Amino acid sequence: MLTDTRAWVEKQLSTGERVEGVVPLRGGWTSEMRRLDLRGPGGRRSLVLRTFVDPFFVRHAEGLLNREAAVLTLLRKTDVPAAALVAVDAGAHHCDRPSLLMSLLPGSVRVDDGTAAERAGPLARQLLRIHRVPVAGDSRPRAHQAWTSAGRVRPPERTGRPELWRRAVDVIRRDPPPHRGCFLHRDFHPGNVLFSGDGADLRISGVVDWVETSWGPADLDVAHCATALALLHGVPHGMRFADxxxxxxxxxxxxxxxxxxxxxxxxxxxxxxxxxxxxxWRELGRTDLTPGVMTRRLEDYVEALLERYG
Structure with a gap:
């Protein structure tokens, strides 16, 4: 942790507390995540520090981190298991880089295939609870943004199914369908969900990464988690999630x-x-997810969607 950031963090702590250890957290790609282990008169506790380092995210940090700070504040009054905001320096006025400090949630990210089916139901129920978060008009997050368009889609270089890609791109070439908006996480997938317990005691103990929170159709949040499940565990898992x-x-x-x-x-x-x-995901142990596997699963998933809904 760099000097200015450490000084800023220490100003947010209770009297007599100090940073005893810094542990990198795995599983993210938009930012560096660190667990800060603290010691003070009241004992030990831990916080999490999110820091943007990639130039793209640094440029957009003020909007992203301030949005996350506002969402974490909003969610404190709900049953959604989100971190508690401690402090934010979205413009890096005090830190070496844009940063957000928050509480540490229990549990861990689970991306193994073994209990994927058991985790899918809790994922669906948790996403529904997020969509039902009541938001006053003046607290409503920004309107959702599409992450691709017909003109930006790039099929795999060596695809053997060019017609499949043409059909799929034609679907999103038209205007978005009319929809009723709700509160969206917008990046809800297994990598942003923490689980605790096993078997009958399995439960979601945390939902993280609220920088993309927005307002839009529930179908889009469901779609994002379904795509991730198809890529992570296979097409049937992705197709089952909406049900x-x-x-x-x-x-x-x-x-x-x-x-x-x-x-x-x-x-x-x-x-x-x-x-x-x-x-x-490979950093979390899924070394089987090679580029070839991911490409095949994406194509098979697109084909399954067209067969079922097209």
Whole structure:
């Protein structure tokens, strides 16, 4: 931890507390995450420090980190297990780089295949609770933004299914369907969810990474988690998630064409190879997720979506 950032952190601590240790946290790709182990008169505790270092995210840090700070404040009054905000320096006025300090949540990120089916139901129910967060008009987050468009999609260089990609891109070429907005996490997927316990005691103990929070269709949040599940665990897991969400009481667009639009708008943003999400997953032990595996799963998932909803 750099000098200015450490000094800023220490100003946020209780009297007599000091940073005893700094431990890098794995599994993220937009920022550096560190656990700060503290010791003071009241004993030991830990906080988490998020720091943007990539030039792209540093340029957009004020909007992203201030948004996350506002969302964490909002969520303190809800049953969503989010961290408590301690302090934020989005403009790096005091820190070496844009930073946000928050409480440490219990649990761990789980991306193994072994209990993927058991975790899917809790994921769907947690996402529904997020969508039901009440937000006053003046506290409503920004409108959702698409992460790709028909003109930006790049199919895999050696795809054997060019017609599949043409059909998929044609779906998102049209205007977005009319929709009813709700509170979106906007980047909800297994890498941003912490689990505790096993078997009957399995539960979600934390949801992290609220920098993309926005207002938009529930279908888009469901689409994003479904794409991640398809890439991480296989196409059937991705195809099942929307059904789990509606079984939990969630509402998605009844028009298959409209639902397909949101599903493909998300999936095509991962083209050509979904490598950006595979890297942190491999750091968590999923070394089987090679570029070839990710490309095949993405193509198979797009094909499954067109077959079911097209």
């Amino acid at each position: 789990l969400y509606t079984s939990a009481g969630g509402t998605l667009d009844e028009d298959p064409a409209a639902h397909l639009y949101w599903r493909l708008l998300d999936a095509l943003a991962f083209a050509p190879d979904a490598e950006k999400v595979a890297t942190p």
